[in-house]
Amino acid sequence: MSALTTAIGIDFGGTSIKSAVVGSGAIVQRGKPIDPQATGSDALMDHLVELIEQLRAEHPDIAGVGVGLPGFVDSVHGIVHELTNVPGWKEVPLRQILHDRTGLPVTIENDAKAMAYGEFKHGAASAGRHVVCITLGTGVGGALIIDGKLYRGAQLAAGEIGHMSIDFRGRPGPYGSIGGLEEYVGNVQIAERAVQRYRAAGQEKSAHECSPADLAAAANRGDPVAAKLWDDIGLELGAALASVVWIINPDTIVIGGGVAKAGDLLFNPIRREIRQRTLGLVHENLRVVPAALGNDAGIIGNAMLALEAAELSRAAAK
Amino acid sequence: MSALTTAIGIDFGGTSIKSAVVGSGAIVQRGKPIDPQATGSDALMDHLVELIEQLRAEHPDIAGVGVGLPGFVDSVHGIVHELTNVPGWKEVPLRQILHDRTGLPVTIENDAKAMAYGEFKHGAASAGRHVVCITLGTGVGGALIIDGKLYRGAQLAAGEIGHMSIDFRGRPGPYGSIGGLEEYVGNVQIAERAVQRYRAAGQEKSAHECSPADLAAAANRGDPVAAKLWDDIGLELGAALASVVWIINPDTIVIGGGVAKAGDLLFNPIRREIRQRTLGLVHENLRVVPAALGNDAGIIGNAMLALEAAELSRAAAK
Numbered sequence: 001m002s003a004l005t006t007a008i009g010i011d012f013g014g015t016s017i018k019s020a021v022v023g024s025g026a027i028v029q030r031g032k033p034i035d036p037q038a039t040g041s042d043a044l045m046d047h048l049v050e051l052i053e054q055l056r057a058e059h060p061d062i063a064g065v066g067v068g069l070p071g072f073v074d075s076v077h078g079i080v081h082e083l084t085n086v087p088g089w090k091e092v093p094l095r096q097i098l099h100d101r102t103g104l105p106v107t108i109e110n111d112a113k114a115m116a117y118g119e120f121k122h123g124a125a126s127a128g129r130h131v132v133c134i135t136l137g138t139g140v141g142g143a144l145i146i147d148g149k150l151y152r153g154a155q156l157a158a159g160e161i162g163h164m165s166i167d168f169r170g171r172p173g174p175y176g177s178i179g180g181l182e183e184y185v186g187n188v189q190i191a192e193r194a195v196q197r198y199r200a201a202g203q204e205k206s207a208h209e210c211s212p213a214d215l216a217a218a219a220n221r222g223d224p225v226a227a228k229l230w231d232d233i234g235l236e237l238g239a240a241l242a243s244v245v246w247i248i249n250p251d252t253i254v255i256g257g258g259v260a261k262a263g264d265l266l267f268n269p270i271r272r273e274i275r276q277r278t279l280g281l282v283h284e285n286l287r288v289v290p291a292a293l294g295n296d297a298g299i300i301g302n303a304m305l306a307l308e309a310a311e312l313s314r315a316a317a318k
Numbered sequence: 319m320s321a322l323t324t325a326i327g328i329d330f331g332g333t334s335i336k337s338a339v340v341g342s343g344a345i346v347q348r349g350k351p352i353d354p355q356a357t358g359s360d361a362l363m364d365h366l367v368e369l370i371e372q373l374r375a376e377h378p379d380i381a382g383v384g385v386g387l388p389g390f391v392d393s394v395h396g397i398v399h400e401l402t403n404v405p406g407w408k409e410v411p412l413r414q415i416l417h418d419r420t421g422l423p424v425t426i427e428n429d430a431k432a433m434a435y436g437e438f439k440h441g442a443a444s445a446g447r448h449v450v451c452i453t454l455g456t457g458v459g460g461a462l463i464i465d466g467k468l469y470r471g472a473q474l475a476a477g478e479i480g481h482m483s484i485d486f487r488g489r490p491g492p493y494g495s496i497g498g499l500e501e502y503v504g505n506v507q508i509a510e511r512a513v514q515r516y517r518a519a520g521q522e523k524s525a526h527e528c529s530p531a532d533l534a535a536a537a538n539r540g541d542p543v544a545a546k547l548w549d550d551i552g553l554e555l556g557a558a559l560a561s562v563v564w565i566i567n568p569d570t571i572v573i574g575g576g577v578a579k580a581g582d583l584l585f586n587p588i589r590r591e592i593r594q595r596t597l598g599l600v601h602e603n604l605r606v607v608p609a610a611l612g613n614d615a616g617i618i619g620n621a622m623l624a625l626e627a628a629e630l631s632r633a634a635a636k
Contacts (some may be wrong), residue, residue, distance in 0.1 A: 072599075129472070130471055130472050130476075142565075144565070146464050146465070146469065147464075147465075147467075147469075149465075151464065151465075152567075153448055153566060153567025153568070154447070154448050154567050154568060154569040154600075154603060154604075155567055155599050155600050155603060156567070157567045157597060157599065157600050158448075158565065158566055158567035159565065159567075160564040160565065160567075161564070161565060163564045163596075164561035164564045164565055165484065165557055165560065165561050165595070166483065166485075166486040167484075167485050167486060167487070168484040168485060168553070168554060168557035168558075169485070175595075175596060175597045175598075176594045176595050176596065177560070177564070177595055177596070178557070178595055179557075235486070236486060239483055239486035239496070239497075240486070242483065242495070243482035243483050243561070244565065246478040246479070246481045246482045246495070247460075247462070247476065247477065247478065247479060247482055247562065247565065247566075248471060248476055248565075249470075249471025249472050249473055249474070249475045249476035249477075249478075250471070250472060251472040276494045277483070277493075277494050277495055277496055278481075278493060278494065278495070279475060279493045280493075281390075281473050281475065282472075282473050282475050285472060285473060286472075
């Protein structure tokens with residue numbers, strides 16, 4: 001029997017559910033986006049099934065469906081514990097429901113882990129074996145690839161780099177974390193810090209004028225407040241990643257998400273701090289690279305996880 | 319063919335090389351200790367071979383030899399890069415030399431990793447699958463067991479929890495690390511901090527009077543300076559381990575080494591901080607336990623690593 005190559009990847013974002021048929025690691029055909037807010041929770045499930053059936057009608061070789069969702073997802077038992085953006089989706093056995101209604105093997109996964117897996121299989125970390133991924137947006141997400149496999153941890157909660165502390169007496173964050181990285185470099189915190197620093201420099205700006213894109217443009221125009229803020233953010237990220245390097249000794253660090261679009265403004269200080277704060281033998285062989293798949297990382301990662309699950313279940317059935 | 323059960327474990331300490339025949343995970347017979355300082359580097363190799371031959375004479379079923387050494391050890395290629403306590407031992411292909419001279423399969427490993435493996439196979443973490451080990455002494459060593467296997471990382475340098483930062487603007491340490499845990503809770507640093515705090519409280523003490531054992535005895539007598547210092551050390555360790563929990567999501571944390579003998583003085587604040595700084599789902603299922611094998615952890619871990627290597631090479635030869 002030939003190897004399975006085609007699966008559907010679904011990326012469950014807060015404002016849009018994106019999907020595609022993925023064949024041999026590339027997008028073959030995109031599904032219609034679904035707005036998860038516009039429908040009730042029952043209708044949403046109908047829309048998902050309809051989406052899968054439409055894509056399968058044109059691609060009968062589909063071997064499975066992989067769904068990535070934000071927040072806490074039990075990928076082993078296939079249960080979505082809570083989906084903050086969809087009222088009523090609590091303790092949903094999504095894998096079983098979608099399997100029962102489509103007959104296809106289904107996997108579900110945390111969105112940051114699925115994105116990391118996409119980058120590992122077909123993106124910026126495809127040459128790696130021990131990979132740390134970090135996604136910089138409103139939240140700071142993370143995931144680990146260990147020995148070529150997605151690592152989930154004892155309660156499937158591993159990789160939460162956003163909550164690791166860079167200052168044990170620092171800013172309080174969610175879940176009791178203190179000095180967590182996200183409290184310094186999350187989108188909202190970056191905007192707040194920018195507003196404060198501009199004010200200290202005699203300039204009044206609103207948080208709306210201090211998005212990462214605004215601040216990157218300002219720094220590239222030579223604005224000293226924005227330039228210094230990016231350097232500080234890079235230092236904080238680099239310090240956190242240096243600690244991760246001491247613990248994990250990865251071969252690749254992939255950095256994605258909206259904030260990472262600042263490019264060299266962010267990557268230069270990150271790489272500088274990792275180089276200064278770790279062993280030469282380790283950082284000389286470490287690649288610190290931007291994510292390559294952009295918004296498709298989750299779709300591709302979920303499709304890959306679905307393919308592997310389908311391969312395993314086929315092998316077990318022999 | 320029956321499973322291999324008996325191997326020699328050798329633990330290469332700075333002042334004494336300890337060894338034993340290990341059978342079914344327990345010490346069967348100890349070898350004579352060797353003082354690595356008392357002999358030149360060539361004679362030391364002769365002593366090691368002699369030790370192995372003596373133990374094998376009484377235990378002909380020995381399947382292999384595992385040697386653990388401090389510092390940077392290339393376990394994949396079997397090379398000791400440098401042994402600070404033995405002049406002349408640089409880039410020694412120890413595995414090949416001992417194999418050539420004894421005919422036995424030989425493994426070599428970093429000492430902290432071997433100790434962690436001993437605790438995982440037959441000690442405090444034997445119920446675990448994702449295990450973090452930390453050893454508190456002059457240095458702060460660490461090692462990870464991931465998915466039931468010793469995890470080494472891309473350059474075999476993973477697990478260095480002692481160099482992870484708890485304060486990104488904190489105390490400078492080795493290899494450019496800043497705010498590294500070891501700079502707060504290493505033996506020497508604990509003594510320095512105690513001397514300073516006693517002085518601030520109007521008491522003059524020397525560093526020699528401020529060993530971890532002295533400070534534990536003082537705290538247990540109700541000395542407020544020592545009690546507060548232990549609480550602060552526990553807070554710093556707990557904060558560092560909380561970050562490790564966010565990243566690794568382990569089921570077990572094993573804490574060993576001389577400093578850990580302070581017991582509840584240290585474990586209470588460590589457990590408190592991990593509980594306060596992490597997600598309930600994760601810390602409710604986490605065991606934070608003292609090491610169980612004491613000075614034998616390295617011997618047993620090295621023997622287990624040797625047994626597994628011997629099993630693998632026997633399977634490959636079939």
